[in-house]
Amino acid sequence: MKKFMRVALVFTLVLSMALAGCGGDANNGSAESDTIKIGLNYELSGGVATYGQSSVDGIKLAIEEINAAGGVLGKQVELVEVDNKSDAAEVVSVATKLMSQDGVVAVIGPATSGNFKAEEPIATQYGIPVLSGSATADDVTVGKDGVKDYVFRLCFSDSFQGTAMATYAKDKLAATKAVIVKDSSSDYAAGLAENFRATFEKNGGEIVAEEAYAQNDKDFNAILTKIKKESYDVIFLPGYYQEAGLIIKQARDLGITAPVLGADGFDSPKLTDLAGTAALNDVYYSNHYSSLDEDPAVTAFIEAFKAKFDRDPDAFNALGYDCGKFIVDAITRAGEANPEKIKEALAATEDFAGVTGSFSMDENHNPVKSIVVIKLTDGVQSSSEKVGL
Numbered sequence: 001m002k003k004f005m006r007v008a009l010v011f012t013l014v015l016s017m018a019l020a021g022c023g024g025d026a027n028n029g030s031a032e033s034d035t036i037k038i039g040l041n042y043e044l045s046g047g048v049a050t051y052g053q054s055s056v057d058g059i060k061l062a063i064e065e066i067n068a069a070g071g072v073l074g075k076q077v078e079l080v081e082v083d084n085k086s087d088a089a090e091v092v093s094v095a096t097k098l099m100s101q102d103g104v105v106a107v108i109g110p111a112t113s114g115n116f117k118a119e120e121p122i123a124t125q126y127g128i129p130v131l132s133g134s135a136t137a138d139d140v141t142v143g144k145d146g147v148k149d150y151v152f153r154l155c156f157s158d159s160f161q162g163t164a165m166a167t168y169a170k171d172k173l174a175a176t177k178a179v180i181v182k183d184s185s186s187d188y189a190a191g192l193a194e195n196f197r198a199t200f201e202k203n204g205g206e207i208v209a210e211e212a213y214a215q216n217d218k219d220f221n222a223i224l225t226k227i228k229k230e231s232y233d234v235i236f237l238p239g240y241y242q243e244a245g246l247i248i249k250q251a252r253d254l255g256i257t258a259p260v261l262g263a264d265g266f267d268s269p270k271l272t273d274l275a276g277t278a279a280l281n282d283v284y285y286s287n288h289y290s291s292l293d294e295d296p297a298v299t300a301f302i303e304a305f306k307a308k309f310d311r312d313p314d315a316f317n318a319l320g321y322d323c324g325k326f327i328v329d330a331i332t333r334a335g336e337a338n339p340e341k342i343k344e345a346l347a348a349t350e351d352f353a354g355v356t357g358s359f360s361m362d363e364n365h366n367p368v369k370s371i372v373v374i375k376l377t378d379g380v381q382s383s384s385e386k387v388g389l
Contacts, residue, residue, distance in 0.1 A: 036077050055134065066325070
């Protein structure tokens with residue numbers, strides 16, 4: 001009897017492990033549940049928490065609207081929210097739990113490219129589609145072996161941002177000489193800088209200097225004193241708001257008045273806290289959305305967001321909102337809460353209308369959409385312009 005019980009116990013454990021390692025219907029349990037579970041794997045604490053928190057606020061608004069309208073496929077959507085603490089190892093841990101134990105049919109997030117890429121092997125292992133609204137690195141959806149089947153994004157890539165800002169510098173600011181000041185510890189910054197340089201030089205411009213700093217640096221006076229001696233029309237500053245805000249403030253304090261160009265990493269209310277409003281003039285950055293957009297869908301989103309959170313939404317709020325709507329749209333088109341069919345529906349997307357723009361999904365699981373260039377005056381958005389499809 002004892003031997004039989006030991007054999008039975010081993011069989012049970014093996015069966016449990018096998019079921020945990022399977023994707024699809026064995027994992028999500030949606031057919032028996034009254035809800036359809038979607039995982040949120042976001043940076044809710046740690047170094048880039050502002051991106052994760054903003055994204056999640058947007059997603060929650062979208063899902064509340066969807067559930068209030070009857071849900072999807074006759075069921076309510078249930079969000080399973082975890083905090084990856086802005087740490088890649090934690091991303092893997094919580095992603096594994098979401099996909100192997102929590103019964104989710106898709107996961108939204110993380111927000112940053114590095115953290116999102118850490119999740120991707122787990123998505124492939126369990127057969128669960130993952131979507132980011134803000135992971136912009138070029139290799140997010142395509143690796144050395146080709147397109148990553150279960151990986152999608154709703155934002156444009158770093159190469160597109162770098163190229164767009166170089167073209168904007170030439171066509172809109174008449175820039176012929178530029179300086180690049182980049183974060184040496186960031187793949188995000190490296191991709192932006194590389195594509196800005198290539199496009200700016202292709203357009204006949206000259207990069208007169210390129211300087212680097214490291215994440216969490218606070219004092220940039222040595223770099224700025226060096227570039228102050230150069231002759232240039234614009235500074236391209238690819239990086240995140242934590243350092244960008246300090247760099248812009250210290251540059252203005254040194255009397256550097258050249259326009260500063262950046263990318264979506266600038267988009268945080270903390271940029272103004274760090275730089276101060278007086279420093280944030282002649283600052284331009286590429287983004288996915290602007291509150292100045294008068295499109296009816298955008299204005300309706302802004303009104304709904306302000307009613308819920310009592311503040312104006314930023315681009316990460318808008319991207320999160322679109323992610324929530326987009327996943328549910330894919331589930332609707334899939335016809336059932338099956339991860340494999342949801343993946344196929346995401347890949348087949350055509351003319352999805354979001355507040356960050358309408359798009360179709362290309363063969364590399366990237367959206368084909370326009371970019372927005374925002375100008376700051378005294379720290380406030382004073383204009384926005386859509387650039388190229």
